[in-house]
Structure formats: structure tokens, C-alpha cells
Amino acid sequence: MTAYLTGAAGILGLLFVVLFGLLMVVLRVVKQPQPGRDLRPLRAFSRLRRAVNLTVESGQRLHISLGRGEITHPKAAVAFVGLSTLERFVEITAVSDRPAVASAGTGPLGILARSTLHAAYKAADQERRYRATNARVTGLTPFAYAVGTMFITEDDAVAANFLVGSFGPEVALIADGSSGHDALTVAGTDNIAAQAVLYASADEPLIGEEVYAAGAYVGSGGLHGTSVVVQDIFRWFLIAAMVGGALFKLLGGAL
Amino acid sequence: MKMKAPLATAVAMAVGLLVLVGYFIPLQIFTGLRMLFLQWAVILAGAALVVGVINLSQYHWAKMRRRGPGRLASAVLIVSLWGTFALTLFFAPASAPVQWLFQAIVIPASIALMGLLAFTLTYAAVRLLRRRPGLFSVLFLGTAVLILLGAVALPGVGPLPFLSDTLRPWLAQVPAAAGARGILLGVALGTVATGLRILLGSDRPYGE
Structure with a gap:
């Protein structure tokens, strides 16, 4: 891995990140997005929200699986989205007899899940309901994690599984375990192979960047709404750059 | 409103920047x-692994003591986990x-699960048409079948x-690669947005 970017690539990269961040802040100040509004409807999140509300009434649980992303790697980003949604869902289900449970495949994510759960219960003034074992490290190798996680659905009366993290194709085992117990599975990941597998095995697969918009759809607040808008702006910019570059090359230009 | 974890937020923002x-x-x-910060992160991740193993043991120990279903599997897990740990400490x-x-x-168990995955995926593919009937499901399954048929050599016939x-090469290199690149661009933008939300103190995945 290169230790750093040099020359034009470094300057362009920094410019990209600074512009991205500035736009997020400016849009947040100028226009306060309303949770659920200004977003295209996604069936996965509608079903997930409904299932979360039902868990409180039916005495069942919600399970969020955070995957196996290392925190020193960009793969952890998708798990951080999972932690934001976990916080939000705990706020909704805090009074439930069966609180939400989170699973992780690495030690750091396990600690972060535990810390997020504790903070969410504290914020909801329901600290007495917090159980440290509701945030679990279920395995430390890909298959050990998948097998350990698939039994959560059975052992903990889970009604909905939200798989949001870095997974490999072994995630199909978790999705299969979930559907075997008639639990809803909403799943998204950053891994292409796992996305293909989830398209076939999850009830509601999230494709590409849809998973990163989870916070905006479940009403996590903060910069979640505006970051979705900025992602769209930059996507159009990238599309224009790619089409422009292709046309330029086609017309005989040298880059 | 009281700000959540101000010190942790300040440290995360400064180190991230x-x-x-x-x-x-x-x-x-x-x-x-x-x-330097990355090296510290790697060392802390190693320490967090030990915490993770303790967490895993705590849960299965409690499950074993409850004498409910699955207690035998929990006992096997605890014995194998700490047995392997002791053996590794004693030998190397x-x-x-x-x-x-x-x-x-470890390797045969993983390979066995990989084999199981093939059946799981076949079953999932069959269920896909029942669960989400539509053009895209048919397209997905049709492409998967064509790619699989193009990858095997049939007895007496050889490669088709x-x-x-x-x-098969065209499907893999043109539409599949184009789609994958599009998805990866979306993933990259999402990763940048998530990183910036943490850097700006909007998301605090460290909780408290």
C-alpha cells in the first residue's frame, strides 16, 4: 500500500474531500433535511422500519450484524453506518422486553457495538435494560462469524436481521439461517461478491451506495441526510467527467 | 443539549484529520x-481482539449455565477456544x-462450510423466483447459469x-465489470461520506 498520494493526485484527492465536506456542512446549514423526505422510496427500509416497530409489540428482537471490517481499513465504514442505525433502533426499541442485539466479527467492532448500545440506552434513560452480552463477537474467522451469527436468529427470537457491514460470500449462511426462521433479512455490504450472493439470499438486498444511506432513511439525523444529497451531486459530477473523458478520447484528444 | 463524549469526539476528529x-x-x-497513529490503531485492535474473545466466552458461559438448548455447543466452543489458546501458549x-x-x-471445517455454501446458494437461487418474481430475478439467474455452464467442461464434450x-468472457468483462465499477464508485462515495461524518463529529461510533 502507498503511504501517501503525491503530486496532482494528492492535491486533487484533498480538494475532493474538502469540497465534499464543505458541501455537507453548507447544505446542512442552508437546508435542514426532513427524515424520510427528499429521499426516493426504498422498500428495504420501509419494511425494516415496520419490522422494528413490530418487534416491540410482538416481543421479538432486532439483530444488527456489523460484519468483519477492520477499523484501520476503509471496509469499516459500512459497519459505522450499522452502528449509527443500531443507535437509532435502540432508541425506538429501548422499552421493549427484548432489546436489540448486535454481532461483530472483529474485536474493535465488538467493543464499538457494546459502547454504542450502552450510550443509546443511557440516552433513552433505560440504562437498566442494557446487557453487555447483547453486543457479541460471534467468531473471528469468516465462517466462524457466519455460523456464530446465524444461530442468533434462533436463540434470541429475532424478527428482523439487518446485515450491514463488510462480509464475504459466507453471508449467505446468515441470510439462510434468517429465512429458515421466517425473519426479515435486509442486507447491504461493500463487497461485490457478497452483494451478488445477497441479491439471491436476502429478502431485501441493498445495492451499492444504498447501504450508506441507511442513517438518512431510519432518521439518524445529523449529517446523514445532507451526505446523501452530496453523494448524488458528486455522482453526477463523476458521470459527467467519465462521459466527457470518453468523448474527448473518442474525438482524438490525448489525456 | 449536553454533547455526547466531547473528549472522545475531539480526539477522533484531531487524529482523523x-x-x-x-x-x-x-x-x-x-x-x-x-x-504512528496507524501503528497505535493496529496495537489497540490486537488488544480489542482479546476483549472480543472474552466477550464470546462470557456469552457462551452464561448460555451453558442456563442449561437451555445449545448448551453442549457452547461447552464445545469454550473448551476448544481456551484449549487452543493454552496449547498455543505452551508450544508456539x-x-x-x-x-x-x-x-x-480449522481448515477442513471451513472447507465443509464452503461446500455447504454451494447448496445454500442453489436453494437461495430457487427461492429467489418465488420471493421476488420479475425480470431482474430471471436475468440474474439466467446469467448465473450461463457463467457456470461456460466455466465447466462437460464429460465427453469438453468446454462448450x-x-x-x-x-462467458464477454459477460464477465463487459456488462459485469461495468456494473461492478458503477457499484464500487457508489461504495467509494459512501465511504467518503461516512468518513467525513465521523471527522466532522456528526457520527460518533465510539458511543460514550
Whole structure:
């Protein structure tokens, strides 16, 4: 891995990140997005929200699986989205007899899940309901994690599984375990192979960047709404750059 | 409103900014700090692994003591986990007994699960048409079948002509690669947005 970017690539990269961040802040100040509004409807999140509300009434649980992303790697980003949604869902289900449970495949994510759960219960003034074992490290190798996680659905009366993290194709085992117990599975990941597998095995697969918009759809607040808008702006910019570059090359230009 | 974890937020923002600047600006002071923070993160991740193992043991110990269903599996897990740990401490990770454990138990178990995955995926593919009938499901399954047929050599026939040398490479290199790149661009933008939300203190995945 290169230790750093040099020359034009470094300057362009920094410019990209600074512009991205500035736009997020400016849009947040100028226009306060309303949770659920200004977003295209996604069936996965509608079903997930409904299932979360039902868990409180039916005495069942919600399970969020955070995957196996290392925190020193960009793969952890998708798990951080999972932690934001976990916080939000705990706020909704805090009074439930069966609180939400989170699973992780690495030690750091396990600690972060535990810390997020504790903070969410504290914020909801329901600290007495917090159980440290509701945030679990279920395995430390890909298959050990998948097998350990698939039994959560059975052992903990889970009604909905939200798989949001870095997974490999072994995630199909978790999705299969979930559907075997008639639990809803909403799943998204950053891994292409796992996305293909989830398209076939999850009830509601999230494709590409849809998973990163989870916070905006479940009403996590903060910069979640505006970051979705900025992602769209930059996507159009990238599309224009790619089409422009292709046309330029086609017309005989040298880059 | 009381701000959640102000010290942790300040540390996360400062360290995140320095690591980011160290990636884009090749000045010794920034790159040095970036490498130092990354090394600390790796050491902390190692310590967190031990916490994770303790967490895993705690849960299964409690499950074993409840005498409910699955207590035998929990007992097997605890015995194998701490047995392997003791064995590795006593001999060494590269010693013959530990290597034997790895090669005779861990690898075959993973391979067996990989085999199971093939059946799981086949079953999921069949269920897909029932669960989400539609053009895209048919397209997904049709492509998967064509790619699989193009990858195998049938007995007495060998690789299927046209399918294995023309259609399969075209499917993999043109529409599949284009789709994957599009998805990866979306993933990259999402990763940047998530990182910036943490850097700006909007998301605090460290909780408290």
C-alpha cells in the first residue's frame, strides 16, 4: 500500500474531500433535511422500519450484524453506518422486553457495538435494560462469524436481521439461517461478491451506495441526510467527467 | 443539549484529520504522525481482539449455565477456544501440534462450510423466483447459469463452444465489470461520506 498520494493526485484527492465536506456542512446549514423526505422510496427500509416497530409489540428482537471490517481499513465504514442505525433502533426499541442485539466479527467492532448500545440506552434513560452480552463477537474467522451469527436468529427470537457491514460470500449462511426462521433479512455490504450472493439470499438486498444511506432513511439525523444529497451531486459530477473523458478520447484528444 | 463524549469526539476528529492530511500531503511530519497513529490503531485492535474473545466466552458461559438448548455447543466452543489458546501458549503458533490443529480441524471445517455454501446458494437461487418474481430475478439467474455452464467442461464434450470462449468472457468483462465499477464508485462515495461524518463529529461510533 502507498503511504501517501503525491503530486496532482494528492492535491486533487484533498480538494475532493474538502469540497465534499464543505458541501455537507453548507447544505446542512442552508437546508435542514426532513427524515424520510427528499429521499426516493426504498422498500428495504420501509419494511425494516415496520419490522422494528413490530418487534416491540410482538416481543421479538432486532439483530444488527456489523460484519468483519477492520477499523484501520476503509471496509469499516459500512459497519459505522450499522452502528449509527443500531443507535437509532435502540432508541425506538429501548422499552421493549427484548432489546436489540448486535454481532461483530472483529474485536474493535465488538467493543464499538457494546459502547454504542450502552450510550443509546443511557440516552433513552433505560440504562437498566442494557446487557453487555447483547453486543457479541460471534467468531473471528469468516465462517466462524457466519455460523456464530446465524444461530442468533434462533436463540434470541429475532424478527428482523439487518446485515450491514463488510462480509464475504459466507453471508449467505446468515441470510439462510434468517429465512429458515421466517425473519426479515435486509442486507447491504461493500463487497461485490457478497452483494451478488445477497441479491439471491436476502429478502431485501441493498445495492451499492444504498447501504450508506441507511442513517438518512431510519432518521439518524445529523449529517446523514445532507451526505446523501452530496453523494448524488458528486455522482453526477463523476458521470459527467467519465462521459466527457470518453468523448474527448473518442474525438482524438490525448489525456 | 449536553454533547455526547466531547473528549472522545475531539480526539477522533484531531487524529482523523492528521491521518487524512498525512495521506494527501507528503510532508515528513504528517506522514510520520499518520504512520504512528496507524501503528497505535493496529496495537489497540490486537488488544480489542482479546476483549472480543472474552466477550464470546462470557456469552457462551452464561448460555451453558442456563442449561437451555445449545448448551453442549457452547461447552464445545469454550473448551476448544481456551484449549487452543493454552496449547498455543505452551508450544508456539508455528509448532507441530498447533499446526496440526489448524490443518486437521480449522481448515477442513471451513472447507465443509464452503461446500455447504454451494447448496445454500442453489436453494437461495430457487427461492429467489418465488420471493421476488420479475425480470431482474430471471436475468440474474439466467446469467448465473450461463457463467457456470461456460466455466465447466462437460464429460465427453469438453468446454462448450461459443459459451466458454466467447459469451462467458464477454459477460464477465463487459456488462459485469461495468456494473461492478458503477457499484464500487457508489461504495467509494459512501465511504467518503461516512468518513467525513465521523471527522466532522456528526457520527460518533465510539458511543460514550
